[in-house]
Amino acid sequence: MKKEFLDAKENALKSLHDACGHGKVDEGVLPILDLINKIEGFYTSSSCAGRIVLLQIPQIGDKRSARFLGIWHRTIEVDELRAASTKATTGLLWLLAQAPILHIGAETLQLADKMVKTAISCGFKNSAVKSLSKTIIIEICSTERLDAPIGRDACLFCDEKHLSLLVEISNEIIERSQEKIGRLTKKLTNFRDFP
Amino acid sequence: MKKEFLDAKENALKSLHDACGHGKVDEGVLPILDLINKIEGFYTSSSCAGRIVLLQIPQIGDKRSARFLGIWHRTIEVDELRAASTKATTGLLWLLAQAPILHIGAETLQLADKMVKTAISCGFKNSAVKSLSKTIIIEICSTERLDAPIGRDACLFCDEKHLSLLVEISNEIIERSQEKIGRLTKKLTNFRDFP
Numbered sequence: 001m002k003k004e005f006l007d008a009k010e011n012a013l014k015s016l017h018d019a020c021g022h023g024k025v026d027e028g029v030l031p032i033l034d035l036i037n038k039i040e041g042f043y044t045s046s047s048c049a050g051r052i053v054l055l056q057i058p059q060i061g062d063k064r065s066a067r068f069l070g071i072w073h074r075t076i077e078v079d080e081l082r083a084a085s086t087k088a089t090t091g092l093l094w095l096l097a098q099a100p101i102l103h104i105g106a107e108t109l110q111l112a113d114k115m116v117k118t119a120i121s122c123g124f125k126n127s128a129v130k131s132l133s134k135t136i137i138i139e140i141c142s143t144e145r146l147d148a149p150i151g152r153d154a155c156l157f158c159d160e161k162h163l164s165l166l167v168e169i170s171n172e173i174i175e176r177s178q179e180k181i182g183r184l185t186k187k188l189t190n191f192r193d194f195p
Numbered sequence: 196m197k198k199e200f201l202d203a204k205e206n207a208l209k210s211l212h213d214a215c216g217h218g219k220v221d222e223g224v225l226p227i228l229d230l231i232n233k234i235e236g237f238y239t240s241s242s243c244a245g246r247i248v249l250l251q252i253p254q255i256g257d258k259r260s261a262r263f264l265g266i267w268h269r270t271i272e273v274d275e276l277r278a279a280s281t282k283a284t285t286g287l288l289w290l291l292a293q294a295p296i297l298h299i300g301a302e303t304l305q306l307a308d309k310m311v312k313t314a315i316s317c318g319f320k321n322s323a324v325k326s327l328s329k330t331i332i333i334e335i336c337s338t339e340r341l342d343a344p345i346g347r348d349a350c351l352f353c354d355e356k357h358l359s360l361l362v363e364i365s366n367e368i369i370e371r372s373q374e375k376i377g378r379l380t381k382k383l384t385n386f387r388d389f390p
Contacts, residue, residue, distance in 0.1 A: 092364075109304070128323035131308075146343070149360055149361060157356055162345075162353065
């Protein structure tokens with residue numbers, strides 16, 4: 001088990017290093033990933049710092065054909081959303097504001113349980129163990145989100161007032177996400193010291 | 196462990212029976228709960244069949260003060276949503292369409308893992324083990340959802356076309372949820388027979 005875990009960790013760290021080299025890792029999430037990877041018994045897998053997304057989907061549920069018209073790992077202005085929407089063609093337009101998602105491999109169930117409880121105590125209430133077989137994988141995630149259909153076939157269905165509200169709430173989700181990442185980072189610096 | 200699990204199961208079944216007596220269980224989800232409770236090594240805890248909700252929230256994230264203006268465990272018409280919105284007073288108006296959530300206690304990690312994998316194979320891709328300590332609790336859940344701010348302070352910010360789109364997509368989520376519940380029900384009838 002120990003050897004298997006260490007091999008998995010080595011591969012994960014290599015992938016993370018490569019992804020960083022190609023600019024494929026959200027900078028906002030890198031410090032906490034580094035911190036987790038320094039704790040014995042854990043390694044990080046695919047992770048996202050939280051983001052606002054403008055998505056075009058041909059049909060409901062047809063995520064494979066989804067097209068990203070805009071992705072922002074930060075707060076945005078209404079004009080940026082409007083500008084991104086001019087790239088729309090055919091299909092549904094969704095505005096999404098997504099909290100961070102961290103995937104973490106754990107060496108033992110006990111460590112996995114402790115990490116999930118720590119994350120929940122920092123506001124990541126949707127954290128759970130995603131996989132138990134062979135490798136143990138935890139997902140750290142919170143509940144705030146916005147998933148709003150805002151138009152169809154290149155047409156925005158929202159007036160200025162509504163767009164402002166949607167952007168205001170999306171930005172609030174990003175800000176809260178960053179606060180929670182900060183809280184978890186602080187708590188993880190002495191993860192090994194508390195029971 | 197065996198005794199502890201059986202006590203927990205007995206309590207859960209009693210709670211479910213009482214909740215049914217008070218009309219507090221979604222009827223759409225009752226057959227699958229009964230089915231799961233008949234499988235050795237599992238019992239169901241709080242569960243929801245999937246629903247469309249009109250919610251009023253005084254401040255972003257302040258869910259404790261949220262007020263339900265409408266709850267439907269079925270597809271709806273635009274007029275029903277509009278009628279429910281007339282009860283709004285102060286705060287943000289959110290329209291939510293939520294997939295089913297089933298909480299299940301499992302006797303062993305092996306059974307928990309098998310149930311999570313079965314649920315994922317039926318389309319409940321967000322299923323995971325929520326708690327590992329003392330009792331093992333699984334959450335079965337899928338990814339489709341709509342969480343859209345649609346107005347503020349008793350004012351709907353959506354025109355007729357936008358409201359129709361929101362209701363159309365919400366209804367689609369409810370219909371897909373019911374299909375998935377059907378698929379999982381079918382698969383669980385011979386849960387003990389497959390590896």
